[in-house]
Amino acid sequence: MFSFGACKPQTEKINGVSFVASKHEIDHTNIKPVVKVNANYAAIMPFGFIEDISHPDIIFNTDRQWFGERKDGVIQYIKTLRKHNIKIMLKPQIWVWRGKYTGLIKMESEAHWQLLETAYSRFILEYAQLAETMKVPIFCIGTELEKFIENRPEYWKNLILKIKAIYKGKLTYAANWDEFKRTLFWDQLDFIGIDAYFPVSEAKTPTIEDCLKGWEPYKLVIKTMAEKYNKAVLFTEYGYRSVDYTGKEPWQTSRASGGNNPLAQTNAMTALYETFWHEPWFAGGFVWKWFHNHTEVGGLENNRFTPQNKPAEEVIRKQYQLQ
Template identity: 60%
Template sequence: MAPDKPQKINGVSFVSSRDTINATHIDPVVNIHANYASIMPFGFVRSVDHHEINYNRQRQWYGERRDGVRQYIKSLKARGIKIMLKPQLWVGGVFTGQIKMNDEAAWEQFENSYSSYILEYAALAEEVKADIFCIGTELESFIDHRPDYWKRLITDIKKVYKGKLTYAANWNEYDRTPFWNELDYVGIDAYFPVSDLKTPKLEDCKLGWLKHKDTIHAFSKKHNKPILFTEYGYRSVDFAGKQPWRSDRDMDQVNFEAQNNTTQALLETFWDEEWFVGGFVWKWFHNHERSGGENDSQFTPQNKPTEAILKEWYSKY
């Protein structure tokens, strides 16, 4: 009898669209042996110091609203794909980690708005039996300035949702996030710099991971929590491993080799480790046949050589 394959979260970050989804949109997810999808209903904030979050509005795309999220999750689950529900904020093109209110009254208004947003989707996560609920994404300054609020929020979430919890900490934030002991996974958006080279070789990237891996492993042991890469991935662009978080449009020199080697190195470095539960590649669009491709310098692996690398690795777990 063949030994059982180790179980990992082989995830895709499934991007919302203006449409419903059906089997033609889900087949490509199944075909790469993904077993999880991250569904991301966005809330929109006017600026980093604005205290109101707009969400679940009719002018948003269908997949970003509550009814669309429900339809996406139901359709994916019907094909055996498990779900992480990951509501996250968008702040007019500015990094969400910079959100910071100007006074106590504004903080309290913002916290009330965030609680309404998160608890609505926590209730939906319970309704649809989502496997993981992510309580926030890359909210570094918000957490630094208001740690007590986050402890209260987690308590309130647990009254509503009974599944596994995580938070998507940015790669340079996770080590000071104060509430990991209240969650099930240490969630990291894994945009760690691994190489300054224009086209790094596989071994360059694996070498670049060594110091990060040791630190992440030690952190996992310290908190006795498994590591989940709530996002990971690289652009198909020159210098893909230098500052992997960058999405600048002026970075447009397509480089598939750089994307291949950075992705392969991450998978080789982490997927075999017992303390690592898996991750969600950034990002995956519903219309597979029109996504990515030979002229695309952005993150998606779709219709690029990296898609085959992902499929090969996901097939092992």
């Protein structure tokens, strides 16, 4: 029997959007579409940049970054979203130049590991302090950093203690879909965070039934993890491109891959909601991804992740309206 211990079953879901940083400040016109889709949370994502997967320095909060990627942009975004009763998950992220996968960040010497640890601590603790100052309810301590965690487990356990000394809200980590079973510190956090790009169907246009069946083995593993750690599961990212074979490799971001297929996106999203959103051990999630300039993005000719101005937006609106 899943008891949650001190945790209460998640009756009010986290119905979130991953709010993409832009070059500009935002205002109420940028938030209206978030409210219209019935979201109650937004993930705000400041960035730190690394030159290569074996490079130890992290560049962040500089004038060369877009406004929304910097500390002053984070503050402005949070204040504007809060005026519309949108709660925040602050989710600082690392970007490796040329788009190399962050899960492969691995240093080639002990000296470089120590430099990386110092740099990452500076990056994440600065935003943890901001999260505490602004009373942000959820703070994400990292995103898809498997090799870093695997090679430096004691650093991460100590880092979490340092974060907790600063920040008093709820903590999570955004583990990749094929990483979360090996993440070492779920017992120290409040949510088991998963970037939920699980392969659920190899069909060109998967049906809802295809995707529901595809989710079955993964759901069992996810539920088992929730029971093992007595923690609610949070999809720190979830979503599908409106593209052929969207359920086959949902993490795929190649601009050249696949034709437009809004129905595939809609069916896959519907199945995800039907699989998880009613479960008491499931906290909710943040759809990937949501842009500030709603009228200028998405649409039927766009085969990227955003659900904006596509049939999937209505699917989200209806689901988020339920709880």
